[in-house]
Amino acid sequence: MIAAGPAIELVDVTRRFVTPDAKVMTALRDFSMTVKRGEFTCVVGPTGCGKSTTLNLVTGLARPNQGDVRLFGQPVTGISRDIGFVFQADALFPWRNVLDNVAAGPMFRGAGKAEAHDKARDWIARVGLSRFEKHYPHQLSGGMRKRVALAQTFINQPKILLLDEPFSALDIQTRTLMQDELLDLWSEAGASVIFVTHDLEEAIALADKVYVLTAGPATVKAVYTIDLPRPRVTAEIRYDPAFIDYARTIWGNLREEVQRSHNQASAAA
């Protein structure tokens, strides 16, 4: 297939849900977004505004009610083999050790056990867990489990990488380490990324572009291009004057939406 067009395109997408008590809820409205090849895009917005819905639309696990979702110019029809997804919750298989967890992707896709294990060992080494191949997830720390999850995702060599608040459950030091690790892996793999977070500083530290969403139903409020040099060290870039300027500007915009989302929630309660 000769791929044409940007890596990910969402064009005027609307997505509604029918709640169990038969009420229609709009999660996304007239939402448009373009991710160029190799671009790192972050999506920030108030809690529960529909950020995760954008990712589900890209995977094909959810379908838009209106509008188009395209990957490399092709409409999304099912789960694409090019996609990797890192979840917020722990999605490792607790009954498999680290090696078998990382080897899961290639084996699901038809690779032999020996081949999958070889590949898995390589990726486990890249995230620095070679000594823990035979450990089960419950024997690892939260940060190590996230590393396994990254290896499990990257082993499939996804051209499109989706991350749904992947580091939100980690403590702040571990989170910074994982952000750097992710940037390393990404710069080697050259994937196109959508990274959903509610942490604005995380978004600025990682991204080429930051999308700010409105309170639900979500639509794009503003897009900022983050012109900070790469490679970045996330723990240090926070103190860069340019970083602080970005943070101040974007937060001014985001704060209104957070307030609005808060008021909506209070009104509903």
Next chain:
Amino acid sequence: MSVIGQTLDPPATLTSPSSLEIAARHASRRRRQVVITARLAILVVVLGGWELGTRLGLIDPFFFASPSGIADQVWTWVTEGTSQGPLWEQVVVTLEETLLGFFIGAVGGVVCGIVLGRNKLLADIFSTYIKVANSIPRVVLGSIFIIALGLGMASKVALAVVMVFFVVFANAFQGVREADRAMIANAQILGASSFQITRAVIIPSAMSWILASLHVSFGFALVGAVVGEFLGAKKGVGLLISTAQGSFNANGVFAAMVILAVLALVVEGIITIVENRLVKWRPVPFDGH
């Protein structure tokens, strides 16, 4: 209470880590000895009291048997055989019926539980009937099975199957439903087909539920087999019981009960070993002592 007291006021001598460890080991050994001694004491008091009561004429051994009478009865059965032939033959027959019923019921329960758990429509259609079937006192079906399948092994196996099936089914179904959504989505995106998801995600995550149900349902299988024999059979421990009942032999009833208990404990032990092998990935539960 004693444990709390120890942690609050450590004796002044316990300063180095190694002496703390030694003290902790001593304490845990002492505790284990107390538990074992107490267990033995209870056994002695209950059996001794029972025996003493019958000797003193407080308990009528004709109705309520006596430990020495039960032991005698077991010994007679072991050495001279029962009125229906050697004891081991009865045990083997009952065990065979129980195990057959257990396996068929368990496999059927697991398969149906997984199929219905994975298919929302089928689950919605059948859920009512399963609730109804589950609330029927299924032992009564034993009579039907005796009429339909005769006095041989088939009727007992059928009753054991029915007893086991619903317990395992309900657990397998629940286990499938509780499988983590994120984990399933993860497998899907990693490239798993529907069949691979069932095999690699659904079944392992339902396994804890299924194994828990196997513990309970082996007891049910045994009840099914024995009650079946009770209702009409040519061989088996259940028949021993009903024969003993017919001849007002209370010792015989209790002796058969002891034999069944030993049987159940042995198989329970085997199931636990198998379980520990299958779920070795599980975190070791935190042990309070």
